[in-house]
Amino acid sequence: MTGRLKTAAGVLIVVVLLFPLYWMINASFQPSGALLKPDPDWFPVGGTLDGYRKALSTQGPNLLSSVFIALGTVVFSLAVAMPASYALAQLKVRGGPVIVFVMLIVQMIPGIVMANSLYTVFSNLGLLDSYLGLVLADSTATIPFAALLLRAFMISIPRELTEASRVDGAGYWRTFFSIIVPVSRNAMVTAGLFSFLFAWADFLFAVTLTTGQTFQPITVGIYRFVGNQSADWNGIMATAVLASIPAAILLVVAQRYVVAGMTSGAVKD
Amino acid sequence: MFVLRRGLLAAAGVATAATLVSGCSPSPAPGGTGSSAAPAASITELDYYADEQGSAAWQKILDTCSTQTGIKIQRQSIPTAQMLPKILQGASSRSLPNLLFTDNPTLQQVASTGALTPVTDYGISTDGYYPSIIKAGTYQDKVYGLAPGVNGLALVYNKDLLQAAGVQPPKTWDELKAAAVKLSGNGKYGLAFSAIPSEEGTWQFLPFFWSNGADLSSLDSPKAAQALQYVTDLVSGGAASKSVVTWSQNDVADQFVTGNAAMMINGSWNLARLDKETALHYGVVPIPVPQAGGQPSVALGGEVGAIPITDAAAQQAAGKVLSCILSDPTMLEWSKAHAYVPSKTAVAAKFGAETPAMQAFIDEVGTAKSRTAELGEKYPKVSQALADAIQAALTGKQPVDQALKAAQQASGS
Amino acid sequence: MTLTAARPSVTRRPAARKPRASDRFVAVAFLLPAIVYVVVFFGYPLVANLVMSTQNYTVRSFYTGEAPFVGFDNYSAVLNNPLFSTAALNTALFTVGSIVFQFAIGLALATFFNGRFLGSTLLRSLLLLPWLLPLVVSGAVWRWMFDTDHGVLNAALRAVGVDPVPWLTSTSWALPAVILTNIWIGIPFNLVILHGGLRAIPASLYEAAELDGASAWQRFRHVTWPLLRPVTGIVLMLGLVYTIKVFDVIMVVTGGGPANATQTLTTWSYRLSFHDFAFGQGAAVGNILIVVATVFGFVYLRSAKATLAETAS
Numbered sequence: 001m002t003g004r005l006k007t008a009a010g011v012l013i014v015v016v017l018l019f020p021l022y023w024m025i026n027a028s029f030q031p032s033g034a035l036l037k038p039d040p041d042w043f044p045v046g047g048t049l050d051g052y053r054k055a056l057s058t059q060g061p062n063l064l065s066s067v068f069i070a071l072g073t074v075v076f077s078l079a080v081a082m083p084a085s086y087a088l089a090q091l092k093v094r095g096g097p098v099i100v101f102v103m104l105i106v107q108m109i110p111g112i113v114m115a116n117s118l119y120t121v122f123s124n125l126g127l128l129d130s131y132l133g134l135v136l137a138d139s140t141a142t143i144p145f146a147a148l149l150l151r152a153f154m155i156s157i158p159r160e161l162t163e164a165s166r167v168d169g170a171g172y173w174r175t176f177f178s179i180i181v182p183v184s185r186n187a188m189v190t191a192g193l194f195s196f197l198f199a200w201a202d203f204l205f206a207v208t209l210t211t212g213q214t215f216q217p218i219t220v221g222i223y224r225f226v227g228n229q230s231a232d233w234n235g236i237m238a239t240a241v242l243a244s245i246p247a248a249i250l251l252v253v254a255q256r257y258v259v260a261g262m263t264s265g266a267v268k269d
Numbered sequence: 270m271f272v273l274r275r276g277l278l279a280a281a282g283v284a285t286a287a288t289l290v291s292g293c294s295p296s297p298a299p300g301g302t303g304s305s306a307a308p309a310a311s312i313t314e315l316d317y318y319a320d321e322q323g324s325a326a327w328q329k330i331l332d333t334c335s336t337q338t339g340i341k342i343q344r345q346s347i348p349t350a351q352m353l354p355k356i357l358q359g360a361s362s363r364s365l366p367n368l369l370f371t372d373n374p375t376l377q378q379v380a381s382t383g384a385l386t387p388v389t390d391y392g393i394s395t396d397g398y399y400p401s402i403i404k405a406g407t408y409q410d411k412v413y414g415l416a417p418g419v420n421g422l423a424l425v426y427n428k429d430l431l432q433a434a435g436v437q438p439p440k441t442w443d444e445l446k447a448a449a450v451k452l453s454g455n456g457k458y459g460l461a462f463s464a465i466p467s468e469e470g471t472w473q474f475l476p477f478f479w480s481n482g483a484d485l486s487s488l489d490s491p492k493a494a495q496a497l498q499y500v501t502d503l504v505s506g507g508a509a510s511k512s513v514v515t516w517s518q519n520d521v522a523d524q525f526v527t528g529n530a531a532m533m534i535n536g537s538w539n540l541a542r543l544d545k546e547t548a549l550h551y552g553v554v555p556i557p558v559p560q561a562g563g564q565p566s567v568a569l570g571g572e573v574g575a576i577p578i579t580d581a582a583a584q585q586a587a588g589k590v591l592s593c594i595l596s597d598p599t600m601l602e603w604s605k606a607h608a609y610v611p612s613k614t615a616v617a618a619k620f621g622a623e624t625p626a627m628q629a630f631i632d633e634v635g636t637a638k639s640r641t642a643e644l645g646e647k648y649p650k651v652s653q654a655l656a657d658a659i660q661a662a663l664t665g666k667q668p669v670d671q672a673l674k675a676a677q678q679a680s681g682s
Numbered sequence: 683m684t685l686t687a688a689r690p691s692v693t694r695r696p697a698a699r700k701p702r703a704s705d706r707f708v709a710v711a712f713l714l715p716a717i718v719y720v721v722v723f724f725g726y727p728l729v730a731n732l733v734m735s736t737q738n739y740t741v742r743s744f745y746t747g748e749a750p751f752v753g754f755d756n757y758s759a760v761l762n763n764p765l766f767s768t769a770a771l772n773t774a775l776f777t778v779g780s781i782v783f784q785f786a787i788g789l790a791l792a793t794f795f796n797g798r799f800l801g802s803t804l805l806r807s808l809l810l811l812p813w814l815l816p817l818v819v820s821g822a823v824w825r826w827m828f829d830t831d832h833g834v835l836n837a838a839l840r841a842v843g844v845d846p847v848p849w850l851t852s853t854s855w856a857l858p859a860v861i862l863t864n865i866w867i868g869i870p871f872n873l874v875i876l877h878g879g880l881r882a883i884p885a886s887l888y889e890a891a892e893l894d895g896a897s898a899w900q901r902f903r904h905v906t907w908p909l910l911r912p913v914t915g916i917v918l919m920l921g922l923v924y925t926i927k928v929f930d931v932i933m934v935v936t937g938g939g940p941a942n943a944t945q946t947l948t949t950w951s952y953r954l955s956f957h958d959f960a961f962g963q964g965a966a967v968g969n970i971l972i973v974v975a976t977v978f979g980f981v982y983l984r985s986a987k988a989t990l991a992e993t994a995s
Contacts, residue, residue, distance in 0.1 A: 003799040010795065010805045020823045020866065021811055023834065027823070036527045036832055054321075084716035091709040097983050099713065104982070106724040107923050108975045109731060110951065110968050112354065117727040119358040140723050145920065147716055149875065152916035156882060156909070172708045190878040194871070197813050203930075208358065211345045219816050223319045223348040226818070231519045232321070233822070240819040247814045252807040353956060360745040378959065382745035456831050466939040467957070511851040512830055514940040529832070646741075646959075653957045660941040664853050667941075 028052070028237035051238030054225075059239050062221035065131075066200055067246060069217060072135040073199035074192045077142040081191065085150035086180050090162060100151070103144040114140060115208040122209055129214045137205040142195035149194075153187035154180070193254050200247055218243045308586035311341035312367035315359075316572065317349045322541065326606035330417075333602070334593035340586045342368075353378075360384055365577035367587040373405040373416065373573050374468065374648055377641045380408035384577050387411040391576065391588025393595060397613040405639030406573045414573030415591075417600045418609030420536045421567040421637050422476055423629045424557065425543070428550040430531040438554045442499055445557040449508035452531040460503060461521045461530035464513045464663055468649075470656040472568050473518070473534055474500065475640070476556045478655075479566035485644055485651050488658065488680060489673040495559075498669045501662045514663050536570065537630045540608045553629040569637045571609060610634050647680075654680035735965035743961070756966040765942060765950060769967075772857060773946040777925045779861040780868060784921060787865070788872025793902075795873075796880045806877065810870045817867075821934025824863045825850070828935070853943040856936050860944050864931050871924075872917055879913030880906065912986070919982040923975055947971050 027034075028051050029044035088096050118137050119128075127133035157180065165175045181188070203219040210216055218239070225235035318327040324346055335342045345366065347355055352371055356379055359365040365384060379385060389395070389412055395403050398415070406414035424445075426438055434452050439445040449459025463473045477500055478485075483493035503509045509530075516524065518535055525533040526546055534556065543551050556565045574594060576587045593599060597616050604611045604620055610631050611617045621631040641648045658676035661667040667675070735756055737749035760766060795806045812820065827834045828849035836846035849859040883906065891901045907914075929948050932938060938945040938953065945953075947967055955964030 006797065006799040007801050010801060014805050014808050017809060018811060020820065020827060023827060024819060024823050036523050036529065040832065080715045080719055083712035087709045087712035091705065093709040093713065097987065101979050101983060102720065104919065104923065104979045105972060105976060106720060106728065108927065108972045109724065109727050113727050113731050113968065116358055117730055120362045123362045123364055143716065143719055148916055148920065152912045153882065155912045186878045186881055190874055193874065201816060203816065207347060207351050213343065222816055224321055226320060226348065236819060240815055244811060244814045248811060251810050252804065255803055255807045357741065357744045378741045382742040384745045466937050510831065511848060515850045515936065650958050657942065660939050664851065664940045666853050
């Protein structure tokens with residue numbers, strides 16, 4: 001397939017797959033419930049910016065909070081998961097499979113069970129309404145995931161790389177930082193990306209571990225538009241669109257770091 | 270294996286430690302009624318008026334009472350679905366708020382834990398309230414919660430559409446069926462209501478259920494079957510959309526506002542929104558009854574205020590704030606702002622005189638029933654079973670009597 | 683198949699060493715933060731959930747802490763409940779249906795976007811957007827799209843002359859509808875991870891295969907697929923875990939209905955706890971799910987061990 005044809009096909013694929021997204025943007029420009037008309041407008045002709053006005057005036061701080069928490073989660077999770085995955089993938093650890101197994105199983109614990117126990121412990125430790133608390137809580141979703149994902153990538157790193165470095169006299173930490181980390185760039189970006197998204201989209205921990213007195217992540221803030229007795233779809237959709245923008249920018253930027261050929265240059269043919 | 274054994278020991282150790290940490294919460298000072306303690310300077314409050322309009326209206330009420338009593342109120346509002354988990358978390362960590370506003374079915378559950386104090390301990394009298402409202406907040410003969418305002422369901426109709434079809438607002442089931450059928454066609458339906466598999470679906474069905482004389486303790490009685498058959502016929506006959514099994518009350522209101530439904534069964538809280546739609550002319554009548562001359566029997570909605578056991582001073586303060594919220598002028602202000610019906614008969618009458626649109630709702634509250642009156646804590650299970658039966662019947666999965674029989678079994682009563 | 687094209691640049695080959703005690707110590711040191719974290723944060727909930735499933739845990743128990751021990755009563759109550767078989771079947775269908783298509787479409791897209799053409803990076807990043815949306819929003823949008831009378835999907839079907847489908851109101855179509863929504867949400871996850879895996883395969887291998895006269899399909903079968911094995915394994919395993927756990931998507935789109943047509947073990951567990959207030963039974967269902975995941979976990983470990991042994995040789 002030629003380049004041009006591929007681009008065209010790519011655009012078509014994206015258009016079809018992202019249609020619900022377009023529908024959401026469409027809704028964000030129309031009055032609440034307008035999309036329920038017998039013939040909903042496919043283009044928001046004569047639309048309204050009310051939703052965006054409302055969203056911008058109220059959700060700004062929430063967006064920032066979400067960004068802080070998500071970035072914090074990425075940093076913490078990678079810091080904890082990277083060494084662990086290296087050990088599990090490359091070093092001979094007795095009980096390694098057990099640890100992998102445990103990492104898998106703990107992800108099955110229902111979120112509400114996690115939230116309940118975390119609430120009790122955090123409220124005694126004074127970690128409610130704190131960025132640190134939410135980073136720690138969100139990491140329960142990201143650390144097992146990152147560890148497993150990174151391990152799967154690291155398994156394919158040729159032993160020769162690390163052995164060569166060890167033979168040259170480098171310690172384990174040197175080897176880790178100078179060889180493993182750079183070579184795992186793709187995997188780190190992927191794991192970091194999803195850690196960011198998990199933390200960004202988390203609602204349960206956000207609503208459980210905050211009281212709304214200090215800050216509120218965007219997933220909770222959006223409920224300003226969802227009442228017990230009415231739903232302001234216009235506001236909700238506008239908030240969702242606005243919330244997607246900073247995260248989308250970060251994603252595009254991060255994807256640039258995914259390069260081809262993990263071991264390119266490190267090992268000569 | 271070495272690591273495995275170490276791991277298990279560590280897990281056990283930490284689990285024990287965590288249990289100790291979580292168990293070692295500062296135990297509250299024996300609260301009791303503490304009528305001799307001086308009230309605290311600030312209290313914590315929890316409610317689920319999270320949306321903009323409701324939140325602003327409730328905040329005003331809280332501010333009014335805060336100024337009047339001189340007590341600061343630290344408010345927390347959360348999405349509705351999170352109220353119960355939040356209460357449970359608060360209960361297990363002994364950190365319940367000083368003042369709690371939750372819907373009346375949940376109150377029974379919370380009261381049954383022993384975590385609440387009777388509101389009568391704070392000098393709050395139950396005189397002048399609708400009996401059904403007092404009953405809704407009563408658990409084992411003690412009043413643990415009182416609502417400043419309540420709501421119910423009525424039939425809201427589109428004046429223009431009814432006029433165009435030459436239909437009068439229906440009063441009986443037969444009239445409702447005929448009107449709905451006449452108003453349906455071309456992708457539009459005569460009636461919209463909610464039949465989702467949760468409390469909301471049951472709540473919407475109860476007016477039909479109770480008005481026909483059925484009882485929650487025997488879901489498979491002939492009267493219950495009649496009621497469910499009636500509603501099923503509305504859907505199968507095309508008078509109401511099959512999508513009612515997916516619509517929440519919010520969705521029903523959306524359908525009504527866009528004109529897809531000529532009539533809807535919904536609550537008074539929608540009136541504020543309907544008023545904003547200037548092109549929409551609506552009217553409200555009580556929910557139609559099986560026979561002419563009967564009285565509709567709707568379920569009672571609305572949030573009750575309760576005071577959990579925390580510490581004596583805070584409880585006293587919460588009691589003062591609650592008294593203020595339940596006082597006549599504040600009650601009236603809240604009902605006006607949020608389109609609720611005041612819980613005291615006198616205040617409600619005054620409100621009805623000032624706001625004719627609410628009159629239908631006010632009339633209904635007189636004969637309304639609280640959902641937990643007979644069944645108390647057993648209500649949620651029965652409600653879930655009934656909602657399942659409604660869905661089974663409306664989707665055609667099971668005939669009405671089979672569905673109700675299964676529900677009666679599942680409800681375990 | 684190993685990376686036969688790679689050879690160490692250092693000619694002096696170190697003799698294979700037996701792992702020394704200090705090696706093991708280092709390995710544990712690398713693992714320690716993760717192990718501590720997992721034990722501290724997951725130990726208590728896991729144990730608590732297990733214990734709760736053997737107790738008659740009611741709302742009162744949250745406050746008083748008292749919950750009478752009932753042994754396996756909760757489990758037998760759950761297994762004998764007529765809803766169990768429905769929920770289990772729905773869970774199986776939902777999981778298999780979601781994973782098969784998410785993986786296949788994700789792999790196809792990852793392969794497609796692996797080449798370098800104008801806009802490939804941007805387009806690929808755009809495909810991640812479904813994951814950015816709060817589920818209350820994606821769920822609501824899909825609900826509108828699925829509406830029988832006014833939804834976009836049925837409008838499109840009508841336009842090509844097909845009868846409208848009662849997506850969310852029919853007990854036969856509700857589960858496919860929810861599966862479709864879940865597939866849409868899950869594609870980005872598979873796409874990104876598989877793409878990362880594809881990128882790790884050196885281009886030189888493809889060139890060598892092409893020189894040997896291999897067709898595109900043969901290149902895929904003999905170069906791509908084997909080298910992708912570790913990544914494929916983890917994507918499927920994680921996909922399984924996450925799909926079994928899916929809760930918000932189903933709750934927002936159908937609430938478990940209509941008439942339990944989309945009730946999975948996870949949504950049922952929530953319902954048992956928070957609608958019926960039978961927390962012990964809810965915990966029991968949750969633990970049954972953990973057992974199911976455990977079984978698949980064993981399968982995964984078996985295959986992962988094999989891959990590990992292969993790559994090391």
